[in-house]
Amino acid sequence: MGKRFLCLTHVGRKSGREYRTVLEVIGLRPQSGEVLAIAGLGPSSDWYRNIQAAPAAEVVIGRRKFVPAYRTLDEPEAADAIADYERRNLLLRPVLHPVLSKLLGWRYDGSDAARHRMVRQLPIVAFRPRDGAEPDREGTDR
Numbered sequence: 119m120g121k122r123f124l125c126l127t128h129v130g131r132k133s134g135r136e137y138r139t140v141l142e143v144i145g146l147r148p149q150s151g152e153v154l155a156i157a158g159l160g161p162s163s164d165w166y167r168n169i170q171a172a173p174a175a176e177v178v179i180g181r182r183k184f185v186p187a188y189r190t191l192d193e194p195e196a197a198d199a200i201a202d203y204e205r206r207n208l209l210l211r212p213v214l215h216p217v218l219s220k221l222l223g224w225r226y227d228g229s230d231a232a233r234h235r236m237v238r239q240l241p242i243v244a245f246r247p248r249d250g251a252e253p254d255r256e257g258t259d260r
Contacts, residue, residue, distance in 0.1 A: 121143060121179055121180045122142065122143055123142055123179075124140070124153055124155060124177055124179040124245070125139070125140055125141075125176075125177070125179075126138065126139045126141055126155075126174055126176075126177055126186075126245075127174065127175040127177075127178075128165055128168040128172075128174045129168060129172050129175065131167060131171035136175065137164075137165070139164075139165040141155040141156075141165070142155065142156070143155060143179065144156055144200070144203040144242070145202060145203060147244070151247055152245065152246045153244070153245045153246070154191070154199055154242055154243070154244050154245075155242070155243050156200075156240055156241070156242050156243075157241045157242075158240060159221070160239055161241055169243075173185075173186075173187075173248070174186050174188065174245070177245050184247040184248070185247065185248045186245040186246065186247065187245070187246055187247070187248040187249070188243050188244060188245050190242070190244075191237075191241075191242045191243070191244060193234060193237055193238060195242075196237035196241075196242040197230070197233040197234045199242055200236065200237060201230070201233060204228060211228070215227065215228055218236065
């Protein structure tokens with residue numbers, strides 16, 4: 119899956135079962151080690167609710183594997199992240215805007231106002247290694 123997708127391992131808030139969810143990576147921040155993903159079904163996404171109830175167990179992206187901490191981006195930072203994602207993926211625009219429109223329930227046109235409205239509806243999450251742990255050579259936390 120390279121660096122285009124990540125696999126999030128999380129625990130069900132009701133069942134206690136372990137789940138794996140594949141999420142599209144919308145941004146990488148090498149300096150902070152953060153990986154950005156969007157809760158495409160909004161704050162009611164099961165994976166999003168699960169990580170709020172209990173820490174996620176693992177994130178795997180490419181050959182990198184770590185125990186994650188996370189934060190939800192605030193509106194200005196999230197809107198900037200979406201703008202950057204759209205700039206890097208111009209060829210996806212004919213597909214991206216209709217898909218986002220369907221998820222949002224209103225016509226997404228890629229304008230700054232639409233991006234701000236969208237990120238109020240769909241949280242963007244930044245995952246990073248917990249406690250600053252760096253992956254070892256095999257890609258796991260020490």
